[in-house]
């Protein structure tokens with residue numbers, strides 16, 4: 037797909053790190069083209085535009101109350117269109133305005149993105165399907181990041197907004213082989229659930245899709261692997277409860293056996309493919 041490979045993102049790399057192509061599930065995703073070492077900056081993507089939700093809600097309210105949603109139009113440039121009746125229509129219009137400032141190619145790439153929210157006005161539907169938080173309640177629309185799928189065993193870190201480069205970044209959590217899918221976890225709490233079904237239900241509730249990643253899809257996971265995964269997740273959850281992560285729990289951090297519990301959690305996280313969790317737990321051991 038034109039303009040949708042890693043060469044755009046990391047111009048310094050000798051070869052593009054990834055390509056965008058169809059996944060076995062039939063939608064698009066990002067795949068490693070070359071071996072990628074753990075810790076590599078895989079994506080550094082500036083937003084096409086951002087949308088500040090509270091500001092937009094405020095402007096919509098102002099427009100509704102008749103105090104105007106923007107500057108007073110000059111003679112001959114009054115709005116001819118019907119004013120938006122709902123916040124969704126208002127946001128859709130704001131997005132279309134921002135798109136009008138972009139190039140034809142950028143607009144095309146935006147309109148080609150996935151839209152799993154057909155109940156919404158179309159530009160806002162694309163935004164709702166793909167946007168990722170930058171800071172506070174601001175959502176960023178990223179043309180490349182939007183092609184990266186979710187996995188409950190992600191190969192990449194969660195998007196980190198970098199205010200100095202005005203871009204969001206993804207790093208490799210482990211060594212990645214050519215052909216492997218590059219994913220991050222849309223849900224940040226992969227072992228907070230009473231098993232895989234509860235996690236899938238939460239994905240459906242929050243993101244409105246049935247997760248078919250390698251950790252969730254029964255077609256990609258044997259019954260034994262699934263049972264082992266369930267067992268690990270449950271054990272992780274129990275151990276986490278035992279040592280506690282609240283301020284209260286921290287007070288009890290030095291209780292005997294805590295380091296052993298953390299070590300067991302690191303091992304279980306690695307076996308489960310939760311590399312970021314394993315790293316965080318290792319840091320906690322170092323700091324103890």
Ligand SMILES: C[S@@+](CC[C@H](N)C(=O)[O-])C[C@H]1O[C@@H](n2cnc3c(N)ncnc32)[C@H](O)[C@@H]1O
Nearest residue numbers: 063064150152182183184185186245247248249
């Ligand atoms: C940000 S887009 C990712 C790229 C998208 N697959 C595409 O074709 O452009 C998010 C959408 O991709 C799909 N998706 C991402 N991760 C998924 C997963 N683990 N299981 C099922 N669908 C997923 C969902 O439809 C979701 O709304």
